[in-house]
Amino acid sequence: MSHLGRDPARHQGAVNIPLHRTSTIIFDSVSEIDAAKKARFDKGQVFYGRFGTPDVFAFEAAISELEGGYGTVAVPSGLAACVLPMVAFLKPGDHLLVTDAVYEPARTSISAFIARSGVEVTFYDPRIGDGIEALFRPNTKMVYLETPGSLTFELQDLPAICAVARAHGALTVCDNTWATAIFHRPLALGADIVVQAATKYIVGHSDAMLGLVTCEEAHYRALREAANWLGYRVSPDDVFLAARGLRTLAVRLRQHFETGLVLATWLETLPQVRRVIHPALPSHPDHAIWKRDFTGASGLFAVILDTDSMEKATAFIEDLELFGLGFSWGGFESLVLHGDPAHARTATEWTEEGILVRLHAGLENVGDLRADLARAILRVA
Ligand SMILES: *Cc1c(COP(=O)(O)O)cnc(C)c1O
Numbered sequence: 106m107s108h109l110g111r112d113p114a115r116h117q118g119a120v121n122i123p124l125h126r127t128s129t130i131i132f133d134s135v136s137e138i139d140a141a142k143k144a145r146f147d148k149g150q151v152f153y154g155r156f157g158t159p160d161v162f163a164f165e166a167a168i169s170e171l172e173g174g175y176g177t178v179a180v181p182s183g184l185a186a187c188v189l190p191m192v193a194f195l196k197p198g199d200h201l202l203v204t205d206a207v208y209e210p211a212r213t214s215i216s217a218f219i220a221r222s223g224v225e226v227t228f229y230d231p232r233i234g235d236g237i238e239a240l241f242r243p244n245t246k247m248v249y250l251e252t253p254g255s256l257t258f259e260l261q262d263l264p265a266i267c268a269v270a271r272a273h274g275a276l277t278v279c280d281n282t283w284a285t286a287i288f289h290r291p292l293a294l295g296a297d298i299v300v301q302a303a304t305k306y307i308v309g310h311s312d313a314m315l316g317l318v319t320c321e322e323a324h325y326r327a328l329r330e331a332a333n334w335l336g337y338r339v340s341p342d343d344v345f346l347a348a349r350g351l352r353t354l355a356v357r358l359r360q361h362f363e364t365g366l367v368l369a370t371w372l373e374t375l376p377q378v379r380r381v382i383h384p385a386l387p388s389h390p391d392h393a394i395w396k397r398d399f400t401g402a403s404g405l406f407a408v409i410l411d412t413d414s415m416e417k418a419t420a421f422i423e424d425l426e427l428f429g430l431g432f433s434w435g436g437f438e439s440l441v442l443h444g445d446p447a448h449a450r451t452a453t454e455w456t457e458e459g460i461l462v463r464l465h466a467g468l469e470n471v472g473d474l475r476a477d478l479a480r481a482i483l484r485v486a
Contacts, residue, residue: 106287107352110167122163122348124341128154146329148176155338164348168307168317171286171351172299175322178332179315179339179347183282183302186316187211188219190278190298191247193331194324197223199246204261205452206231206254208280212449215249228452231259232391238269245273250296251280252289253391256444256463257455258382258407260391263398267295276324282306282435287358288401298324305435306403309350309357312436313343357437357468361404364474365466369406371475377485379411379459404466405434407444409459412485418443418460420484427469427477439467439474 116123130151132138145152149162157165157179165177180186187208195201203215205228212228220226229240231254248270252261267277278298279291285306291299301307303315318328362385369383381388383406384395395402410418422430428441442463446455466474 106167106171106355109170109351110163110165110348112163122160122345124345125158125160126341127158130154146326146333148325155336156333158341160341160348161339161344164344164351165317167348167351168286168303169319172281172319173286173290173292174299174319176325176329177317177319178325178328179303179317179344180332180337181316181339182314183300183304183316184208184210184214185337186300186302186318187249187280188214189316189318189328189331189335189337190276190300190324191215191219191224191249192335193327194276195219195224195246198225198244200225200227200242200244202237202240202245202248202275203228204231204249204251204254205229205450206257206259207249207251208255208282209449211249211251211280228450230453231261233266234262235265235269237266238273241269241273241275245275247276247278249278249280250291251282253283253384255283255405256407256449256461257446258384258389260384260389260394260398262394263291263296264294267297271295283403283405284399284401285354285358285403287355288362288403289399292319292321294398297321298328302435303347303350304433306358306361307350307354308343308347308435309354310346310436311433311438313346315339315343315347358401358403360468361466362401364468364471365402365404365406365464367471368464368466368474368478372408372478375482377411377482378408380409380457382407382409382461403435405463406466407461407463409457409461410485411459413458413460415443415460417485418462421481422462424481424484425477426481427467427474428464434465437468438465439469440465 168177279296385402444461
């Protein structure tokens with residue numbers, strides 16, 4: 106991570122990737138500009154700003170190496186990354202399978218645009234495993250996975266689902282935002298395409314938004330073309346922040362993992378907490394999959410409070426001082442958010458009593474975070 110995408114020898118020794126703020130690329134001759142036009146979707150080819158600049162290409166190459174893929178397409182947000190493979194590969198009449206625990210804005214985007222363009226969409230139980238075979242139709246072209254789901258944390262049997270999809274000639278796309286390639290490598294486990302919100306752990310400081318789509322060689326050109334014809338272009342400044350975040354990703358994630366697990370383990374012992382949902386805890390229903398497919402956990406997990414009173418849950422959330430109430434996660438700071446899984450799914454039912462509160466363990470002192478939670482949770486009971 107510390108060296109990926111860098112080549113100081115080409116930049117007079119500068120250790121970081123130099124920025125190229127440019128729309129226009131100047132060519133020496135008509136034959137050169139014509140050759141560039143022909144190759145404009147090739148990896149690393151400069152042509153016109155929207156098609157990518159050397160800084161963006163260097164960062165994309167770093168991510169490809171980290172994920173173990175051929176190429177990466179950077180797009181303006183994580184949500185844009187989720188949807189890009191659908192736009193690139195699906196046409197009216199095709200069938201798309203989507204995990205019921207999918208990131209909620211991606212669900213909305215699929216329902217609002219992908220389904221409206223004539224793609225049949227079926228949501229499936231994230232714990233379906235190879236039972237997904239029963240949902241396949243002759244026109245099933247893609248399976249969209251997210252493991253774990255970023256609100257309810259079900260883990261998917263990714264190798265089993267990908268094997269079924271492959272046998273049926275369908276592409277698999279996996280949202281890997283929660284674990285990042287540091288702890289989970291979907292391409293090595295059988296997925297065709299990995300998408301992620303670099304906004305979260307890669308940027309890591311809550312100061313830029315960026316999405317990434319990484320794939321094998323066979324799918325690269327179609328994704329690159331789709332991103333361009335949709336008009337996507339990423340800012341060199343955002344790529345700079347993401348590349349800077351990448352240099353410390355592994356050490357930050359180790360700390361998020363450690364702090365999150367300390368808090369989760371302790372929260373499990375509290376009378377105000379009905380259940381802690383953290384894949385690295387033995388109590389998690391999919392813990393065996395986590396042990397098999399993941400090498401670590403990030404700092405994002407959930408607790409089910411032992412109360413049905415939104416008033417008490419609100420008092421707990423608002424009493425926290427170090428956990429900010431807001432969307433997103435993956436930055437240096439701790440966050441809290443109340444969730445409502447029952448209204449965010451259609452293939453499965455969420456019947457669990459108690460109020461779900463999602464926590465992001467940031468990089469603050471773990472003792473300070475525990476003290477903050479210990480004080481605020483007294484508002485629950
Ligand atoms: C945040 C998030 C996204 C979307 O990323 P943005 O950069 O906010 O658009 C996609 N998937 C998951 C799992 C996320 O948590």
